[in-house]
Amino acid sequence: MILAFQYAIDALNVGGLYALMALGIGLIFGIMRLINFAHGEIVMVGAYAMWLVVEMPTPVVVGFSLIVVALVALAIERVAFRPLREASPSTLLIAAFAVSYFLQNMAVMVFGARPKPFAFADILSGNVEIGGLRIAVLQLVTLALTALALAGLTLLLKRTSIGVQLRAASQDFRAARLCAVRANRVIAFAFVLSGLLGWVVSFVYSAQLAQLSPAMGVRPVVIGFVATILGGLGSLVGAVAGGFLVGALTVCLDAMLPVELRVFKEAFLFGLVLVILLARPQGLIAVAALKERV
Numbered sequence: 693m694i695l696a697f698q699y700a701i702d703a704l705n706v707g708g709l710y711a712l713m714a715l716g717i718g719l720i721f722g723i724m725r726l727i728n729f730a731h732g733e734i735v736m737v738g739a740y741a742m743w744l745v746v747e748m749p750t751p752v753v754v755g756f757s758l759i760v761v762a763l764v765a766l767a768i769e770r771v772a773f774r775p776l777r778e779a780s781p782s783t784l785l786i787a788a789f790a791v792s793y794f795l796q797n798m799a800v801m802v803f804g805a806r807p808k809p810f811a812f813a814d815i816l817s818g819n820v821e822i823g824g825l826r827i828a829v830l831q832l833v834t835l836a837l838t839a840l841a842l843a844g845l846t847l848l849l850k851r852t853s854i855g856v857q858l859r860a861a862s863q864d865f866r867a868a869r870l871c872a873v874r875a876n877r878v879i880a881f882a883f884v885l886s887g888l889l890g891w892v893v894s895f896v897y898s899a900q901l902a903q904l905s906p907a908m909g910v911r912p913v914v915i916g917f918v919a920t921i922l923g924g925l926g927s928l929v930g931a932v933a934g935g936f937l938v939g940a941l942t943v944c945l946d947a948m949l950p951v952e953l954r955v956f957k958e959a960f961l962f963g964l965v966l967v968i969l970l971a972r973p974q975g976l977i978a979v980a981a982l983k984e985r986v
Contacts, residue, residue, distance in 0.1 A: 694825050699943055705831050707939020708838030711932045713893050713916030714923060715845065716886040718931035723861045723882050724777070726784045727917065730768060732909030733795035734887050737764050738894030739904045740803060743810055753812065758891055765887030769880055777879075799906035807903040816899055834896045841892050842932065845885070849928075854881055922965055924975030933976050938965070 713731070720728045741757035748756075772791045776784055811817075818829045849855040854877075860868040861878050869875055893912055898904055915938060923934025941964055945957050953960075969975075 697825055699947055703940040703943040705834045706942050707936035709893055709896055710915055710919045710938045711935025712841055712889045713912050714919035714931035714935040716889040717916050717920050718928050719882050719886045722926055723879055725781055729788045729913055730791035731890055732913030733792050734890035735894040735909035735912055737761055738891040739898040743904055746812055761887045761891045762884050765883045769883040796906045807905040810898050810902055810904050812899055830899055837892050918965055922975055924977040927977045930975055930977035
């Protein structure tokens with residue numbers, strides 16, 4: 693029973709991070725029909741921003757890295773994607789890859805290509821015992837951050853004016869603009885919100901890895917994209933569901949695969965995802981046909 697609880701906590705931790713990553717991708721796709729592969733570099737930027745001031749008090753580290761991530765997300769939207777807003781989806785996709793590689797190479801130029809050790813808040817490396825269950829403090833922090841981020845995003849989308857505009861734009865951008873939704877404001881806000889979700893991933897992911905590298909965002913963005921597709925492209929609820937499902941599958945494979953096959957875990961994971969999509973190609977939560985982006 694204790695082992696089952698441990699697996700459940702692991703699944704919630706991993707699934708929560710994938711859900712946040714998928715949400716960040718899904719927010720931008722819902723409005724711009726853009727699969728933003730540069731979102732992985734937001735994770736990388738957040739981690740390096742923390743590393744730069746890691747010796748400072750924790751509130752300073754968190755505040756500084758949040759500001760950096762928000763500014764970078766705004767800059768990406770303003771410089772790379774706003775001029776291309778009327779371009780075709782393929783052009784936007786190429787632009788996203790260009791931004792991704794640009795940021796990776798900038799990180800190599802500034803910080804070097806070698807991984808850098810990262811240790812933030814020694815307390816995160818400890819463990820606590822709850823009812824005979826030994827849980828890493830980092831896992832508890834991950835669960836708390838994930839729950840807060842998802843709850844905060846839900847409240848923002850449902851209870852605030854900008855959140856309602858964001859939801860409307862993600863459902864039908866043309867109709868939202870006809871109802872006086874300001875496109876530039878909503879899209880810029882979506883990029884900032886997506887960046888803040890990416891910061892949560894960078895905080896936890898860098899603490900788990902205990903090191904940073906310019907390409908550290910590649911794996912999370914690929915799995916986040918898979919979770920978005922699995923949940924139903926265009927559905928924010930589906931993105932969350934897909935993230936938690938991918939997390940659960942990952943933990944199950946860790947538990948069930950023989951030791952010698954665990955190095956191929958991701959191959960099995962993507963194979964299972966392919967089987968699910970063959971059975972339900974529209975994803976877990978079907979959405980209406982995508983509207984034409986304006």
